[in-house]
Amino acid sequence: MAEQELLTSAKLAEKIGVSAGKVAKYLREQGIQPDVTKGRCGYYGAQAIAKVEQALKPR
Numbered sequence: 778m779a780e781q782e783l784l785t786s787a788k789l790a791e792k793i794g795v796s797a798g799k800v801a802k803y804l805r806e807q808g809i810q811p812d813v814t815k816g817r818c819g820y821y822g823a824q825a826i827a828k829v830e831q832a833l834k835p836r
Contacts, residue, residue: 780823781822786819
C-alpha cells in the first residue's frame with residue numbers, strides 16, 4: 778500500500794504559494810483537524826490538502 782502524503786500547515790502553504798498564516802486561519806475557521814499528530818505538529822492528509830488548495834490557491 779502506498780504511503781499517504783501528509784503535510785504540515787507550513788509545508789502546505791509553501792506548496793500552494795500562500796502564507797502559513799492564511800492556511801492556519803482557514804484550517805481553524807473550518808474546524809479541520811490534522812489526520813496525524815506527532816508531538817506538537819499536525820499533519821494533514823489528501824482530503825484536507827485538497828480543501829485548502831481549492832479555497833486558497835491563487836488563480
